[in-house]
Amino acid sequence: MRVLLAEDDRMIGTSLVRGLGDDGYAVDWVRDGTSAITALADRQTKYALLLLDWGLPEQDGLAVLTALRHSGQNTPVLMITARDSIDDRVTGLDGGADDYLVKPFQMAELKARMRSLLRRRLGQTGPVIIQGGLSLDPVTRCARLRDIEITLSNREFSLLHALLERPGAVLSRGQLEERIYAWNEAVDSNAVEFLIHGVRKKLGAAIIENVRGSGWRIAAAP
Amino acid sequence: MTSLRWRLVITLWAALAVIGSGSAAYSYVYTRQSTNALLDYQLAQIAGFLGAQDFTGITSAAMNPPPPHHEHEDDVIVTVRGRGGKLLYASGNPGPIPPLSTLGYQDMTLQGASYRVFSAQAGTRRIAVAQQLETREEIAADAALSALLPIAILLPLLGLIIIFVIRHQLRPLRQAAAEVAARKPMALQALPITGLPDEIRPLIDAINHLLARLHDALEIEQRFIADAAHALRTPLTALQLQADVLDGSVDSSERAARLDELRAGIRRTTHLADQLLTLHQHPHDAAAVTAHTSLSRAITEIVSNYHAAANKKNLHFHLALTDANDVEVPGDTRQLALIFGNLLDNALRYSAAGGTITITCRRQRSTVNIEISDEGPGLPDTELSTVFARFYRIAGDRTMGNGLGLATVHSLVQLLGGAVSLSNRTDRSGLLACVTLPLITQMQSA
Numbered sequence: 001m002r003v004l005l006a007e008d009d010r011m012i013g014t015s016l017v018r019g020l021g022d023d024g025y026a027v028d029w030v031r032d033g034t035s036a037i038t039a040l041a042d043r044q045t046k047y048a049l050l051l052l053d054w055g056l057p058e059q060d061g062l063a064v065l066t067a068l069r070h071s072g073q074n075t076p077v078l079m080i081t082a083r084d085s086i087d088d089r090v091t092g093l094d095g096g097a098d099d100y101l102v103k104p105f106q107m108a109e110l111k112a113r114m115r116s117l118l119r120r121r122l123g124q125t126g127p128v129i130i131q132g133g134l135s136l137d138p139v140t141r142c143a144r145l146r147d148i149e150i151t152l153s154n155r156e157f158s159l160l161h162a163l164l165e166r167p168g169a170v171l172s173r174g175q176l177e178e179r180i181y182a183w184n185e186a187v188d189s190n191a192v193e194f195l196i197h198g199v200r201k202k203l204g205a206a207i208i209e210n211v212r213g214s215g216w217r218i219a220a221a222p
Numbered sequence: 223m224t225s226l227r228w229r230l231v232i233t234l235w236a237a238l239a240v241i242g243s244g245s246a247a248y249s250y251v252y253t254r255q256s257t258n259a260l261l262d263y264q265l266a267q268i269a270g271f272l273g274a275q276d277f278t279g280i281t282s283a284a285m286n287p288p289p290p291h292h293e294h295e296d297d298v299i300v301t302v303r304g305r306g307g308k309l310l311y312a313s314g315n316p317g318p319i320p321p322l323s324t325l326g327y328q329d330m331t332l333q334g335a336s337y338r339v340f341s342a343q344a345g346t347r348r349i350a351v352a353q354q355l356e357t358r359e360e361i362a363a364d365a366a367l368s369a370l371l372p373i374a375i376l377l378p379l380l381g382l383i384i385i386f387v388i389r390h391q392l393r394p395l396r397q398a399a400a401e402v403a404a405r406k407p408m409a410l411q412a413l414p415i416t417g418l419p420d421e422i423r424p425l426i427d428a429i430n431h432l433l434a435r436l437h438d439a440l441e442i443e444q445r446f447i448a449d450a451a452h453a454l455r456t457p458l459t460a461l462q463l464q465a466d467v468l469d470g471s472v473d474s475s476e477r478a479a480r481l482d483e484l485r486a487g488i489r490r491t492t493h494l495a496d497q498l499l500t501l502h503q504h505p506h507d508a509a510a511v512t513a514h515t516s517l518s519r520a521i522t523e524i525v526s527n528y529h530a531a532a533n534k535k536n537l538h539f540h541l542a543l544t545d546a547n548d549v550e551v552p553g554d555t556r557q558l559a560l561i562f563g564n565l566l567d568n569a570l571r572y573s574a575a576g577g578t579i580t581i582t583c584r585r586q587r588s589t590v591n592i593e594i595s596d597e598g599p600g601l602p603d604t605e606l607s608t609v610f611a612r613f614y615r616i617a618g619d620r621t622m623g624n625g626l627g628l629a630t631v632h633s634l635v636q637l638l639g640g641a642v643s644l645s646n647r648t649d650r651s652g653l654l655a656c657v658t659l660p661l662i663t664q665m666q667s668a
Contacts, residue, residue: 011457011463104461107462
């Protein structure tokens, strides 16, 4: 899952990239408001979530948020800030933020809030994504196919998650790469096929359908 | 006794008592003396008057005693004798005055009582006029006591007036005290000065001045605490996250890297706490600075601590410290290390690899300038003075500062009685930090 992190503090940013990477997120990290706006304006990369620090240099988080919403993107935004007055929270939420986290916070809470935002984006109420006999639990990052629990690697989970975002939709190799890998990660040309191979081995070949010339989609009734 | 009111009352009362009893004693003695003199004069008058009288037809009262009720102890008694001491006339009790050998005033005893006698010679007659001393004393004492009456009434009255007046005049002071006493601890607005006597005004003015300074200091303190709490959030967040991600990694080298990151985070937080403490401890009066340090030794030592960091970035130091030889400046080594360490930190941080950092000392008449110049990008002119503010960070700055370094330098240099300024180099790009410190003269250091 591709997320954009806008945070100016090197140590916080480094730890967030590491911690989120552990959970299979592909994190693009920018350290000022202008870079954040540029990254968001790039329609090639569609971010599942924006983690936005309020106190960014050059253009602050609120300016980034305003620019994002003006451009008509409904990417979920989780604001991170050291300010904790009610007024600030109201300003942030009214400015288009979906949730709000006050520094200092714990990684576990951040991840839970991110999952909740992603769930809402997919229109789900429960934590587990269900499609036919296949269910995907973002907390344990396990897949379950007809009562058989299967452990997935981070990347395999991201791949399934991407395919399950809109069941039936066909995703190209580029679209899948863009959802699974961050900027700084070197992607082999057959990396996506390799991941699909892995998932098919664990869940059965029929789970992912190959649409010749376009890409892949999740099976209608896995 | 610390009450101004009672001190005034007691002092004035004591003065009143001394002056009052003095004047009472004086008027008592004086009145007695004048009464005695008057009575003496009266005796002489009577004697003179009697000397001009013809006593031939008068029967002596002594020979013909008057009825007892006529008898008056305080009466003047008179005895007139003719030639050879023949009794011509004697009035009432206690009988005739015996013949006297001397004329004029004298005291004598007659039938057990003391008398004041005046005796005069008028032709062949000798006249003696006498008055009992006891009577005279009574009259004199009566007169003297009545002279004391106004003082006796006046003294207590004045005493009461003193209490009342002092009480009344000290009321503004009491009101001011009550006003202060009723205040909440943080109510630092000025005390009202209307209606205060001129003598108390300076005190209240001084208190108000102090209150105003306290108010300012308190405000700075509160802002500082808020700023500090805010400044701590970022490193604490980093620490929390650095600790949180330790769990996630199974790879041992990745784990080691994450642990290093956590340690760096702890160092950063510790450094911030140190700086906050330094900024906060700094007392506002320069009198607290008693230590002084050799400048050249201090700078060489501080620079040596930065050699490793400089080598990492391939930076060189150029020292021109000849002017710093035998120069002592105020401050202890820790304070000087904080000042020059922070400036060197900045110079290292903003220098591109391969650059030179120059440290030059220039001795003036009573001060010494220490200049640290780097070959970095310098600063926009508008930021040259604002960077000294606490928690100030330049927009877009990606280095790991917490915005306290230059504030620490600024407040420490001020504490040592010096000044610090930043300017952009004119010969090339780069920042020049100039610290001016007062010289400790030989006499001061002796």
